[in-house]
Amino acid sequence: MPGKLKGRRIVVTGAASGMGLSIARLFAEEGSGLALLDRNEAGVRALAGELGAAGYACDVADRSAVDTVVAKAGEALGGIDGVINAAGILVTKLFDDLEPESWDQMIAVNLTGPYNIVRAALPMLRAATRATIVNIASVSALMPMAGTAGYSASKAGLAMFTKCLGLDLGPSIRANTICPGVIKTEMTRYLWENPEHVARATERVALKRLGVPEDVARAALFFSTEESGFTTGTEFPVDGGFSWR
Ligand SMILES: NC(=O)c1ccc[n+]([C@@H]2O[C@H](COP(=O)([O-])OP(=O)(O)OC[C@H]3O[C@@H](n4cnc5c(N)ncnc54)[C@H](O)[C@@H]3O)[C@@H](O)[C@H]2O)c1
Numbered sequence: 001m002p003g004k005l006k007g008r009r010i011v012v013t014g015a016a017s018g019m020g021l022s023i024a025r026l027f028a029e030e031g032s033g034l035a036l037l038d039r040n041e042a043g044v045r046a047l048a049g050e051l052g053a054a055g056y057a058c059d060v061a062d063r064s065a066v067d068t069v070v071a072k073a074g075e076a077l078g079g080i081d082g083v084i085n086a087a088g089i090l091v092t093k094l095f096d097d098l099e100p101e102s103w104d105q106m107i108a109v110n111l112t113g114p115y116n117i118v119r120a121a122l123p124m125l126r127a128a129t130r131a132t133i134v135n136i137a138s139v140s141a142l143m144p145m146a147g148t149a150g151y152s153a154s155k156a157g158l159a160m161f162t163k164c165l166g167l168d169l170g171p172s173i174r175a176n177t178i179c180p181g182v183i184k185t186e187m188t189r190y191l192w193e194n195p196e197h198v199a200r201a202t203e204r205v206a207l208k209r210l211g212v213p214e215d216v217a218r219a220a221l222f223f224s225t226e227e228s229g230f231t232t233g234t235e236f237p238v239d240g241g242f243s244w245r
Pocket of ligand 1 (some may be wrong): 013014015016017018019020037038039040058059060061085086087088089090109113136137138139179180181182183184185186187188
């Protein structure tokens with residue numbers, strides 16, 4: 001039923017593609033005021049125009065740019081009640097081949113990015129009632145997989161960061177982590193365009209399909225409303241049963 005986010009003002013990062021884009025669309029349908037951030041300027045501006053949202057080009061790893069843009073977002077929306085950190089990057093390489101630059105970038109975008117956003121939004125989240133933070137990590141935060149040392153470290157760090165936010169910022173602000181399995185987005189195109197990879201990935205999961213961004217968007221909605229009002233600091237897999245098998 002539309003309207004679950006009526007009156008709320010939410011910042012979504014990584015909104016130009018994949019899960020962030022799907023979250024922005026669902027949240028707009030549910031009546032949220034939205035400020036969309038992405039480093040893809042054309043993409044974020046196009047979606048913002050379509051949804052009647054504020055849209056900003058911003059690299060979440062750039063702390064001073066984040067400070068500026070989050071302040072603008074707060075002004076445009078008249079405050080901030082919630083944050084969704086969906087911007088992220090993935091480099092898969094066995095550890096011998098993983099360049100230090102890739103390690104640094106994944107930590108900067110996937111872990112420090114959400115820190116930058118939450119830090120910049122905090123005074124407005126504090127001023128809001130029932131504020132929420134949703135961080136998109138990965139099943140890689142929960143289990144080791146070959147070739148993901150940097151990515152998994154960034155996402156496991158994000159999950160623990162979120163737990164600490166739950167403790168430090170409660171009771172007025174709740175913070176939860178979503179851990180997607182394989183979801184069909186640009187990030188995983190290399191995988192779902194290859195039928196052999198799809199067969200292997202779907203065989204492994206209990207629900208025998210890849211996820212779609214809407215699966216994650218619905219979970220993000222749950223964690224951004226009072227329907228999850230007694231839940232904070234948790235990791236919630238949206239993975240078709242990948243992480244416990
Ligand atoms: N697709 C999957 O299977 C999968 C699984 C688990 C977790 N995730 C995580 O889900 C989140 C969303 O990924 P997706 O699959 O939708 O990928 P995607 O590539 O479709 O979208 C990611 C978006 O983040 C933006 N972005 C990247 N770096 C940025 C930066 N420094 N500053 C601002 N924006 C930046 C990109 O421009 C893009 O629009 C990511 O954090 C990713 O790590 C994805």
